[in-house]
Amino acid sequence: MSLSRRTFIASTAALAATWGIAREVMGQALAAPLRLADSPTTLLQTIKMSAQPVRGDYRTLLAGAGEDFIPRYDLLGRTADDARTRSRRSLYYFAHLSDIHVIDAQTPARMDAIQSLAPTLFTDACRPQDTLTVHVLASVVDSVAAAQTSSVTGAPLASALSTGDSADNLSQLETRWYIDILDGKDVIPNSGATGQYEGPQVWAEATYAYHPEDPSGDVYGERGYPTIPGMLAAAVSNPVQSQGLPIPWYAVYGNHDSTFMGTFRPDPALFAWAVGDRKAATGDALAVNWLQGYASDLSAAQMAANAIRQQLGLLPGIKTVTPDPARKMLERTEFMQAHLESPAVPGPVGHGWTQANVDSGQTWWSADLTPYLRVFGLDTCNMASGADGAVPKDQFTWLEAQLAQCETEGRLAMVCSHHNSFTLENDATPVWGGQQLVHAEEFIAMLLRYPVCIAWLNGHTHVNTITAHTRDTGTGGFWEITTASCVDFPQQQQLIDLVDNRDGTLSFFVTALDHAAPPTWTPGDLSQTGLASLSRELAANSWLSDPPRLAGSPLDRNVELLMPAPFDLSAITDAAVEAEQIKAKAQLLAHGGAA
């Protein structure tokens, strides 16, 4: 049953009033049939590394051929009927973001120098592209905004789900910058001295860092990284402009939103370190002097003693930087509170969390994306130690009860968390104590008990990865969809169209989405999009992060993920679906999209 004319007219009038758009304009836009999009996604064009290095091991990037959808039958246990392409309908089209990692590259609390001590253990302590993360995020926003209609069904984009590590290091500034860019505000990604970068990328003794003004003395120069005069000044001086997401967006906690460097439990001394004026430039200084009281013990006696030692040259490798109180690190609930300080459009205010979450400290949530699709946002972060995660028993129990309710109500369900099934194995005892931790095997077994749970969206590993979790019967189960990051190569996110094939099967069409900056960086281009393009190129050459592995395989990028429908989907009427789609079209129209 489709939406009646009377209902359509009433809906149009209501939406026109909600969004402040003339009723005629709204009516014409909403009445237009769904059109397949020609969005600039990886279906049309991919990004490849040059076959030959241009200097040393350094390669540039260039456009490659698009990748078609590959059907995956793992959960179906058989191939699919081609007739599905003639009758299918979109139930929900959305973006999956993860591991945005907005970085304040100049904070004293960033332990860059640890990379010289353990480069393969802390591959993310000091990346060449650290100063360019806000530029990349604005470019991600552009690519999502350009993909307003599904290339499979023409359905309108309805929301974005972000699965954690939005900030990089518990930072108030990083959190504010990421929220503002998604909300459409301009950001100058700088802290400390105005218009000036202070940090290891200009300190000669920091040979573990990339020095764009002159890389000849660092490990990146040895590998052929380019000289780029003015890159750092451009990165921290100019406002990054964002058009904002045209859709509501939701977020969950990642380990970098919860712990120091995504690994260590927060500590009052670290909080003091972040707003101080001293930073270690070398690994020796970091380990021998810095962590043993120099930075963290801010008593008057200690500060005086250290000032004398520094004057006498007894503290080599310790630098003085411009302090900035805005670099404050966030307490646990302050991260949620920051999401409440966000406008109603694109919304929702809180982005999944509510004032009740802040008041109670409960860091997980649920939301009805439509009357027939509910999403659960978990907090799998371990607050004791370690990058990997687990599901605390209280969340596990809550989620199981919620999924049981969805079964009763005939509602589809998706779960969002930061950690994935490869990394849900952290055994460290949480500092708040008392919570039993549930790990991957038990968690997956629970999800499999509820057929309405059709997908688990996550991130963390920065690798495009799609995993089928099948029931013991050999068919049915759920898809685990893990996306890459915005900081490491390939800097890809995902578009996902959930489709009812009207033959007893569902499909998730997943499309890898490059950010909108050009594949090839033009030397000397220090514009906003130029810097985003440069970031991708620097990341592609960053051998420590193993870029070829992070891209995933063709079975992890543009795919159709088939599965048996968990119930008779005709219970979700066409009228109900159309009603949701005209709401989504209206919000795109209000943002200025073609809808």
Place this chain on the structure above:
Amino acid sequence: MTRVGPVVALGAAVALLTACSQVASLTPVSGASVTTVRNAANVILVEQEVPILVAPTCSAVDAGFTCVGSTVDGEEILVTAGPAKPFDMSVAVGGQVIFEGNATDVLQEAVLEAS
């Protein structure tokens, strides 16, 4: 500082930042090795147009990694790989070996422009 200095210093740094009993959890983000093998196997299967029904699922074994999947014709996909980089790997479909080489080279080749 001697060559062992940085190691000792790193240990001190880690100990200061976390309770010692929790140090076992301080491994890097998990799964890099198995992901390398899995992704490379998938690249080979797609390149060689193997009709996949169930993509290979990988697990660690003493000698490295084993991944098992199946084709739409019911043949077994079997991947075996060594335990360390560059992960020397064999991919067989229905008992026929279709690839022998190392996984890291496969992934590196996959991200390069077509020559």
